[in-house]
Amino acid sequence: MTTEPTIHASDTVPISLVVNGRPRSMQVAAHRTLLDVLRDDLRLTGAKECCLVGECGACTVILDGRTVDSCLVLAVEADGSEITTAEGLASNGRLTPLQEAFLDEGAVQCGFCIPGQVVSAHALLAANPDPTLEEIQEGLAGNLCRCGCYWQISDAVLATAEGARR
């Protein structure tokens, strides 16, 4: 086992990420989270800050194919990884079918949790293209919505899966 160099909280560390398909290199302080870096350094504010303890899901992003609460991931831990945020789902100004379904099914009220919900749902469908209602509810249980759009969010995921089958 090699000895890891000691990192102090105030030290900055060079990291490289691919964020929404774009390579980004930067110096980050060791204590800063991936959420901090996305929001403050890259000004990608789609990932939201709410509980900061990994309970609300508002900061959900996809890291190398799996969803994480970016408030719980240190930026240095994410070094070398590929990150997808809510801003990175639509391409060329076209919404994904899932994003369209969120709007059609009425899954969006205030919208603050929605980037996290969309990212989680996107990853869920990538892993399970044909989920049941129960699987959706369980899969999205880590994304709180205080407006209470849970039924409509499930409807959007189901409609997207249905659309993909057609």
Add this chain to the structure above:
Amino acid sequence: MTTARVGESPQRVGGIARVTGHQAYVADVHLPGELHAALVTLPVAHGRIVSIDATEAETLPGVHFVMTTADLPEPMPRFGPQFNDRPILAIGEALYHGEPVAAVAAESREIAAAAARLVRVEYEELPAVVTVATALAPAAPLVRDPALRPDDPLAATNVLRAHRYAWGDVETATADLVVDERYSFPIVTHFAIEPHAFIAAPDGDGMAVWSSIQHPNWLQKILARLLGLPLAKVRVFAPDPGGAFGGKQHAKYEPLVAFMARRAGRPVRLVLSLEETFQAVRRAAAEVRVRTGFMSDGTIAFQDIAADYLIGAYADIADRVVGKGSYPGCGPYRVPSARIVARAVLSHTVPSTAFRGFGNPQVNWAVESNLTEGALALGLDPLELRLRNLARRGEPFIPFDTPADGDWEQTVRRAAELIDWHGPRPAGRGRGIAIGIKSGPTTGLSYATVRLLVDGSVVVYSGTSDMGQGARTIFAQIAAYELGAPLDWVTVVMGDTVVVPYDQQTSASRSSVLMGNAVLAACREIQAKLRAMAAHLHDVDEASIVVDAGVVRLPDRELSILDVLKPGLGRLGGELVGNGESRKEDEPEHPLGGSAAFFEFNCTAVEAEVDRDTGDVTLTRYVTVSDVGKAINPLQVRMQDEGAAIQGLGHTLMEHYIFDDAGRIRNLGAIDYRIPTSMDLPLEMVSEIVENADGPGPYGAKGMSEGALLCVSAAVAAAVRDASGAVIRDLPLSPERVWRALHEPARVPEEVMR
């Protein structure tokens, strides 16, 4: 091109930015040169501040200053929507766990937070009252210095105000059965997923403030007074809030950041943590005694309600919550004799404020539960008992207030039908039903400006805040419909007090009705101008022209609005501007200062199963039916109803603040305070609406965003009792509480007598 008519459900205006992560909430706004603020608080509920030493904090590199009361004007400026009682920073004593006593301004958020921990506050812990019982005890410490309440007969108590409403005579009324019970409702918090955020920036000779606020114009007034500025020099930007639910109605830390920005000469931002929002906003707890007299056939003879609401250390809007929330306490029923006494009880807790339902859910929980208990004691069907007493359309059920403004029986019967009330109960399941009612706004003033541009596109200016209820979409639909524009040719401008005309507030489910009427009136003014144009262009009598739903009807033909607008405006082009105003005047003689503009009416019916081993409650079917007059956007109505129901399930089944002996909140934050997730839903939810176009809003709409939350608790508790026999009068119906009710010796109802 999106077309949408009234009564259809187009995609939400502003929806695309929300699903792509581009919607900018206050915390997403950054200004050049901004400083970051952090609050300094004490780890006690009540403490006398002996000294504050900021020396060490101020030496930390990147710290600009530590603001204390010494840096604020003397006497300390105070503010609040009802009383000017809240100081900008705690002065002399901190009165609740989380009250800021100082604030740091620094180059970064991390530095500000680190410096806040270095501010040395010497304090003496003082006795705190955090429950109704301790606050009302004879020797209780007074939350409010009596010197601040001159000429107030209640100054030597912790009662801020007592509201009394009565009719008939409860003292002499007789009944076959009296059910006299006490019910409690816990402290819960809004838990908007967006924590409150504030930015203030010197703006020329004035101040600009960004806030996730529901009432930008009210905030503007408060800031203008505190800062000594004319209204025109206080520019409030109110980006759409990320959830508000009443918690963002009134000023919180905007005055503090404004004074910090003035001192810094630079922008200052403060983004609260979720924990800090728990210490900024919450719903009042309540202890409610209800004594209902019934005749043997179920007719209500009298009702005697005493509700003590535990408000916080400062009034915020809580006293209004108490007064207005308890006023329709007897529900939508014929109650010949009634007495309602509701007290706002000060305590060393976070100031309670408006929260969806505005004081009604607390009393509703008690009164509706009491009605179910009465029905069961009389051997009557709880549904039939309600129907027997329910006010019919036009009946003045609360004397001197607006008479019943809907066919309420229709709503109740529909809910009963959808839960199959009279059908056999599946084994192990029980059913409950309850009714909720809430007074809409008692006063109101909304202005709207609409511009019809030369190409037929439309700009609407409205001071409403779109906090998720979908106000932008509603106003866009109204303007699109009236002016014949595609929906995506309508821009709705909100949230800037320099640009948008005055609106009193976004509360009480008023906006579709009051602002909706203002937008409609502005469109009608434009239509009148179009009529004059068409009359001139086609040489016909103006009175013979009708503009309706985007079409100009002349006696002999129909024209599109553009056919009139373009030639009418002529070679220079230009636009047509309409202004609309919508008022609900106050009524000084009314106990609330005004009668209800409308009532929100909802019936909720629930089927539940109870796990006797764990006390866990599963809602197998949930029905919510609201009388909305007319759904301008049916999908948004459904979202509001279902969202309100799910929010109500939070305080019904799981949410409550827990205090330690020192009055500190022990369950701050998302780990220890649980709100409903996608795993906490009923197995099945059905929401329907009743539409009789009998509301005062556009096309017969009524306000509707709170109704479906009002009676959730009583319906669920009734179903739990029906399923398991557990009689519970304290919320939330947590598994532990349900289990205890099932397994510990039954409490004999104390004061049920025949």
